[in-house]
Structure formats: structure tokens, C-alpha cells
Amino acid sequence: MRTYLDCIPCCVRQALDASRMVTDDVAVQERVLRETLALVNTIEFHRPPPWLGQQIHRFLKTATGDADPYREAKHRSNRLARELYPRLEEAVHAAADPFAAAIRFAIAGNTIDFGVKTHITDADVREAVHVAETAPLDEAVLTRFRRAIESARDILYLADNAGEILFDRLLIERLPTNKLAVVVRGQPIINDATREDAEAAGLPAIVEVIDNGSDVPGTIPELCSPAFRERLARCDLLISKGQGNYETLDGIAKRVFFLLRAKCPVIARHIGCEIGCMVLYENGYPQDGPV
């Protein structure tokens, strides 16, 4: 997805919010804000918004001298997810369709996204879980998703955020983990999940975990490691979590199922849903391919 005019004021606001989240030093906040203004003024609109996110958060890391300013926030999210996990697991087990229930909770977990909104409260997450329990999923897409998983030879599950990745575990446990790898970011970026968060979710014990070698809050293949690119080229199905992965992969020549909460108006419009919706969306590639 390209960057739209609406993304510009939003990025400027996010830069200020993010700088305030990670430092009380107004001079640093101002510096990050000014660097962001200069950056967005030279943006080529064909780039996806996470490219801007990468640049802005690099400013933030340099200005604060902290390579992982959201460390504490990520730890908090992982703790909250651990606290909620037993109840979610129980609900999935008890559900008439555990696979669909796990999808719902995985999408609910995407509420924990500090990119769009700087302050996500525990109450926001609990509310999302509550909504997810009865949120409707597109049955036709769900059926195609099941079949695509069955018939795929090599699946990549692109994780999004810390905390959320434990919600993902509910779904990952119901996927054929012998032909699946979970992908995390290569370096800290906002509150996106890295290997540390995958470990906190206990994933390496049940599935292969790889990283994409990049600090983009999304997946821009040409900015990822050669190893990840090779793996991406080989796989025949992507399960993509979150807005950043949607924004960077919606046009990829691969079959993708996107699981996300549409938290911004531009993405909601792009997908064709309401803001806040729980989205299970298929990119429609290949149009005539086998299911």
C-alpha cells in the first residue's frame, strides 16, 4: 500500500507521541519532530507507510541513544498476554470451532500496536478479547484459509507485536507446525515482536522461529536479510499479522491471509471495512491457483 496524504499528519503526530513515550526531554522530542517533518516532506508516495515508520523510529533511537526504546512496553505487553493466556486457551478449547476461535483471539491480540496509538491500556486489550469472542469472521474466507493451510507446502507466519505473539500461539498450535515458520523482526522497532518476544511466548519449543533481519515495522522484502528473502521466495502461503505487514505486503505475488484489526482510517478504507474491525482478509493471489 502506498503512502497517502492522510498518512503525513498522522506520522508527524506519531513521531511526537512516540518521542514523548520514550523520553521527557523536550529538546529530544523537538529534534525527532523536526527530523520527521523534513523526512515526510521528501517522501515518495509510492513507498508504504512502514518505510516512514522505520526512519522516524531510527531518529528516535539515535536521539535517545536507546536502541530499544519500547523495551519496557513490550515486557508489559508480554506480561499482560501471559496473564490472559490461560483463559483464552480455555475458551479456544471449549469453542465449537477452536480454529476459528484461535483466529479471533489472534486478531484481538493485534490491538497491542503502539504504532498507531501510543497508549494502549490493558482495558483496551481486554475489551478487544471480549469483542473477539463473538466477532463475525467471513465464513467463505475462513473456509479458503483452512484449505490453503492444508494444501500449502511451506507457510510463513509473519508476527507483528510483542504480547500479541502469545495470542498468535493459540492459532499457531492449531497449524501444521512441521511446515511452518514464525517470522519476527530482525531488530527492535516500536513494540514489534523480536526473537526475545517469540521466546517469551515459548514459540521456539513448538515451531521454527526466524527473523527477517530488518527494523521496518512491516515486511519490505528488499530491506530484509538474504536468508529471509530466500525463505519468502520458497514459501507458498503467508499468514500476515497486523497493519504494518498488510501495508507492505498487500501487493505481493504470493497467496496471503491477513489477520489484523483495522485501526487507521486509511487502512480501513483500503480494505473496505470499518475502523476497529477484526479482519481476516485474503489478497486473492493467485486468482486461478489451486486451493
Add this chain to the structure above:
Amino acid sequence: MRTYLDCIPCCVRQALDASRMVTDDVAVQERVLRETLALVNTIEFHRPPPWLGQQIHRFLKTATGDADPYREAKHRSNRLARELYPRLEEAVHAAADPFAAAIRFAIAGNTIDFGVKTHITDADVREAVHVAETAPLDEAVLTRFRRAIESARDILYLADNAGEILFDRLLIERLPTNKLAVVVRGQPIINDATREDAEAAGLPAIVEVIDNGSDVPGTIPELCSPAFRERLARCDLLISKGQGNYETLDGIAKRVFFLLRAKCPVIARHIGCEIGCMVLYENGYPQDGPV
């Protein structure tokens, strides 16, 4: 009031909203947005936000080739105010304290501000009128306001927006018009009232109307005409409507009563009130002067 970091993303968003309000040409919208980004990146924070507003709306006028892009919006606001006026006049007449009622409606009229929020609906204005009827005013400030008006020799009433200026008429009719002049902007800027709007409100028939010679959405004396500056120097009381006048005059060495709706978080915090509040606020100058 200085420009705060929070004003920057807000100005960028306002520039985009404003450009969309006045043109469907995306290239023009992008040009205004980019000029705004370059401008705000060089801002000296000691300047008040309306200085940014002036510059941004000059970009808009140049980019659209329209010196008065809010002409139609202003006409609509004047029409709405005329439609509401008879009922408001009746309510003021019927009130136990017609002066206080007129103040309330004058403040309610400040809802018609296209600077902060691009889309003001008729329903927003009607709701503001409804709230104004019972909104509490600071009784101590109200008493000082009455006395200040009585004892002043020369009063300037600084109007803010089109449409709103007819709400102001309710109050102006209850002021000593023999020692008062109403001030409008010298040139079109956003939906701020100019001489045309004062005429639409029938003010020249009942009070002197002057303009400040400027296209700032507020009152920055050094950017106003010499004639206005001379008049400002001479007056001993200012009645100031709206956020823009507050932002530019809160530090002036003159006694001022500010009447406004606090529509933005920065101003609300500066004044010490909640967002959306109906504000009658005295600047406290001179601290030890006569009342």
C-alpha cells in the same frame, strides 16, 4: 501564547483538511501540505500559532488562486446565524440577566470556527446554543466584566468568525456602543469575519466597525495596520472573541476579557479548563489597576 510541540501535527492536519475543503485537486493539496511541512520545520516557537495559520492559508490562497476560499462557508454560517437569531434574541430578552445570556450566546457562536475543525455542522452550532443556555459563567469574572465595561473610556470588541459575529450582536447591543468599536480582519483568512460579515450582521448601523488591516487568524499588532495599532494603543479595554485572538493577545499589556470556546487541548490547558468549555476569562491586567 507561544506555539507548542502539539501545535505542529495539528497544523499539518489542518493544512490538509483546509486544502481538501477548498479544492478537490490532489496536486494542490499535496503542494499545500509540503509547503506547510517546510514552514513548520522552521517555526520559531515563540510565535503564536495564528502566525502559522496566516502562512498556511496564504499557501492555500496562492495554490488555489482564490483569495477567499472560505467565502461560501462564511455565507452559510451567516445564513445559519440569521436563522437562529430571532430565537436567541427572544431568549436574551426573556432571560433574568439578559447581559449574561448574551455573553453565553456570543461564546456559543465561537463554535463556528473552521480553523480547528474543518467541518462544523449546523447541528454542532445548535448543540452549542443549547449548552450555552445553561452553561455556568464565572460570576466573579462576570461582575468584573460589567464594571470594566462601565468604567472603560474606549473599548475594542475583537470579532472572530463569520456567523459568530451575528451572535456577537446580541452582546454588542447591550454594550455602550458610543464608546466601542468592533474590529474585523483586514483580509479574508479562514472563516474569520471581515467587514462584509459585519455588514451581513447589520453592525455598522449600530456601532463603529473597523478592520485591523491583517490576514492573521488572530491579532498580532505588529502585523496590523498603523490605524488599528493607534486605535489599539488608545483603547483601555478589549473584549476578545475566539481562540486566535486569545493565542495572540493573552500576553498584551491591556485589560482583556476573552470570550471563547476552548476547542483545542493546548488552549484548554493554557487557560486551565476542559476542552469544549465556554470560557469568560480575564487576563488579569492591570493587577492593581482600577476596576
